[in-house]
Amino acid sequence: MLHRVFAALSVCLAAAAWAKPPAADVFCARYPTSPTCVSGRPACSYCHVAPPQRNVFGEALEAQLAPGAARPLSDGDFTSALPGALAAIEGADSDGDNVSNLLEIQKGTLPAERRSFPNDVPCAGGNNPQFKVCQYDVRYVYRKVLLDFCGYSPTFAMLKTFDALADDAARRAFVDTELDRCVTTDFWRGKHGALWKLAHPKIRPVSSLKSGEDQGQIPLADYYDDYALFTYAHTDDHDVREVITADFFVQRIGSNPTQYNKVQALASQAVDQAHRAGNMTSAWTLTYFVMFTALPRNAASQMYRAYLGLDIAKQEGLFSVANEPRDYDAKGVQAQACAACHATLDPLSYPYRNYNGISLNQYSNRYIPNRLELFFPNEASTISQTPEAGMLFGQPVATLRDWARVAADSDAFLVSTTTDYWKLLVGHPPTAEENEEFVTTWRALKSTHNYRVRGLLHDLIRTEAYGAP
């Protein structure tokens, strides 16, 4: 089994040989205050349906882009011509929603999508018997906070008590206290609780492959450890970045309240301390996302998606690296249909080269120097040339731990973390109208709260987006 060669997962994303990765930088240089740039960078889909097919905004842009020049444009020519082309169509309304492209760019809506436009319809306020319509309503917030964080509504008697508080300041203080109480409950932090739900898309559990507690039919790894670290990082004054930077593990103990304790070793985890990067190197991540693969592109792209909110399959977060992809595993990713995405993805994946997935027990789910050379000698003639150093956001990273550190310190991590909670608590990703509050909130997670989620939650329930019925 050890010597069995498993073919690698070829993540051949046929995206954007024609889409221009420099486009996002040029766009944001021209529109630095656009919400699209303040909290990230525009995805290829801003101008493309699926490259090379352009959407209506992209078509309008193309018509103004160095007209008459031979195609395809070089990156240099493209970069030079794009600002002028953008300027030329600012006054147009490409998607026919009666809002100019420029206004849509400024407001953060999509100039190629007619159902996306600034919704500045005035919300007439009014004091209904139970609601302060379109105004921040602390009583409404109290009811929501208990439901969102404790899992139940306040009772009639509790509301009476709340109403009897002296004034709105007292009520706000009371809500803050209740929030702090609720986040200690098992509804919020317990097994299968709200935080576990937040983690599902990141961990992607498969019950039949689970080992340990609630073991499945083919037990391979225990993803409850991943939920434990996730919940630990998001509670109790811990640094939320530890979800991908921790060099320790977390043990879940008891219930009501559920405790999450830091430990240096767990029987279910095998990566040595020097090579741990939180959930990026958990046994489950290596089992499920690395699996049998030589170059684990799937693991890298999932971490990029899960913790930075950037989905390469949707043409998000493309930072092409010069002379990439090198195609060390001979998967054909230099083909035109694959290269544009793999110029970002492959350098993201190299730091995983020595993290082994499913193998014989003594080799599974751990860091093994020269893994490719030992286990995948026949994968491709150039496989051993695969470097461990990679690139993230155009920045060199020597190891996966470096990858995790750069990622954890990035704005993308703040935006992604805040977006998760925004969706959980407001009910949808931030809209253009909510963008100002959203930006303030994610920035404060770092600047004010030093990456503690508790502060983020208190900020979030104070937003108009959360608190105005």
Add this chain to the structure above:
Amino acid sequence: MSLKGNGRLSRRELMQALAACGAGSTALAPFLSGCRGALDTPEALEKRGGRRDALDGKPKFLITISAAGGASIIDAMLAVRGSESSNGALLNTFADAQVQLVPNSPFRAVKYDSGSLGSIPIPVHTDQLAFVNKHKAQMLVATSVGTSVNHTIAQKRALTGNAAWRGRTLQECVALQWGAGFPLPNVNMGIGGYAERGTDDSLPGSVYGETVVNPSLWPLGLDGSRGIQGAPAKNVIELARASRNRLDAQSVFGQTFADADAMKRWNEQRAVSAPRLEALDLITNLNVLPNLPPQLPLTSYGLASSPDGARVRQVLPEYFTDPVQGQAAMAFLLLKYRVSVAVTLGPDFNVAVGGSSGIANPPLAFDFSHNDHRAGQAFMWARILRTVDVLIDLLKSEPFDATSGETMWDRTLIYVATDFGRTRPRPSGVQTFGTGHDLNNGFLMISPMVKGNTVLGGVDPNTTLTYGFDARTGTALPGKHDSNEPDIFSGVLTAMGADLTGSGLPDASAFKKA
């Protein structure tokens, strides 16, 4: 209503027309296509490439089998013998005896035997020949090149043709075309990208998929009060509902949020959707469970098994433990009882117990090919084909229309959707090897409505890559390897005779039975 010079409606007129057509009224059902088509002269329609069957007001049905993980067409109908290839030892070709030629057919059938399924110690013995011989006259394989090898993305694109028609899925198109008057036109039991709704938000809410994750127990939720011991009489329930609805309309809460989308949807669901479901007695008719106390004491709770329960259980005996069998049973019942026109089912990535070996579904379904390609593909293809075969037999046995003599099967198309193909290389001569994801593949469709016994495109034995075809004429185009997702999308709808007016879809006449 006026037409612009280019034959298009103004935006406002378009919205009005869509609202009228998509209102979901039973009375409008037979005229839904006509409503759109009424704006066209036959000549104009023909000129713009609109193609559809005569409108008979009768529904057609689409069953989408989501072959999750990457069902490789060269491990089935387009398999290649080693002796046919100049690189056979290094590519995914089979020993000649394993690839069976099918008389009078372009299809092939793989016979595979192994003592294990990867590291799972269960034997794998499969033979596709019986299936192909039985159904070849109604089988069509179209080669394909996709645009993503990310599972979720590719799965969705297998259903949308990569946004070929404003992002709507095939199931949504079918639900829109033939589902008016059906209580749940589009039921989706798939996973991942197969379970996602399309991105065309302009469609009526009823055509988006209703998610079902536990088909055997799901019918218990199709009535608001039956099966609850000690529940009030039905007429009291109706009084209570009416009273509740008045309370909602009058309350401060109800009035404050009267304009909220969620409230409007809720009111519509309570007033329209729910009564339809109850009126059809679906808590009985869709209930495949037997009365089997103490685990399933149906009669004690005033419930009963479906009139079709026994025969469905007979052909899908593991309906309760094997999710795919449970889904297939539900798919048949949904069509038979005119609940849905589009149903989606397929394996998920979990292990399912069952079958003679004890494993009904390996982990990762077709993606188990990462571990053991040959055995994984053989096992999963057998699983899919067995399900398709059972569904066809059930639908053939079910009269559709007493006057025309049609069966349900005569009006059904089964589309075996899959994520992508698999990489072709293997270590020289090795029989047990793993594969990655590859854009190059092909799709299987089965229906009396498709051009049967047909392969559109072909396979180059020296690369084992498929090549393309002209979707209008069916002419094979060796050397064509560019993406053809819209062709596949259009091919399904064209074969079914859907009205594609205004879709901008490519002409895919080659898919349709002459």
Add this chain to the structure above:
Amino acid sequence: MRLELLAVVSLALCACPAVTELPDAGGSGGGSATGGGAGGGGGSIDLDAGITRSAKGRLRFKGNERFTVDLAVGLGGTVDQVCKELGQYDCSFFVHPVALGGVEPYGVGLYEPPSVTGATTSLVVERVVLSACTARINADLSNPAGALIFKGVPVSGGKLSAVDGPGVRALIVDLAQRGWLRDPSEAEVAELVQLARDVEVAQPNDAAKQWMQAACFAVFSSAEAVFY
């Protein structure tokens, strides 16, 4: 079929919430209707004054957990007592979690809750509410001395002795406080009293109990009780 697996699967996949320390939803015990709600600044409400409609419309379905817990709290029971299909399979966390807006991450990879209510959601809500209400009513009627909610309503020959009596009114107020977290308006009291009269015509032999079920159903399956 391997039915022996059913109970095991039911338990294994039932990701039931571990909510404890639930509040006691007992109402004020009073019998007054304040005229529309205890919100805003409290006090009586003049519905004729007009209600401002929210243009934001930020309304969310509670989802399987919150809905079920609120129902359990409102009716003074536990989550485990709310609803069991066929008497054994938990409605909210095993049989119908997705229809009720929940997730199914471990088995079928449904990681995020549906963004909208489904076509079957309202029916499942009704089943769950009806089960919970019926259980509470049966418990209270079988043990009047220990009754929690359905008490103090004189019954004669299966009918309410006095539809307009204080017992009925007090029960309506209590239900509203438990389900809507406010006092009912006079119009709402009148609506539920009228429901009693209608039920008496429809089911004269068992009118009292069936009205209790109907009234409980009307309150706890209302939009106000299942959205927030």
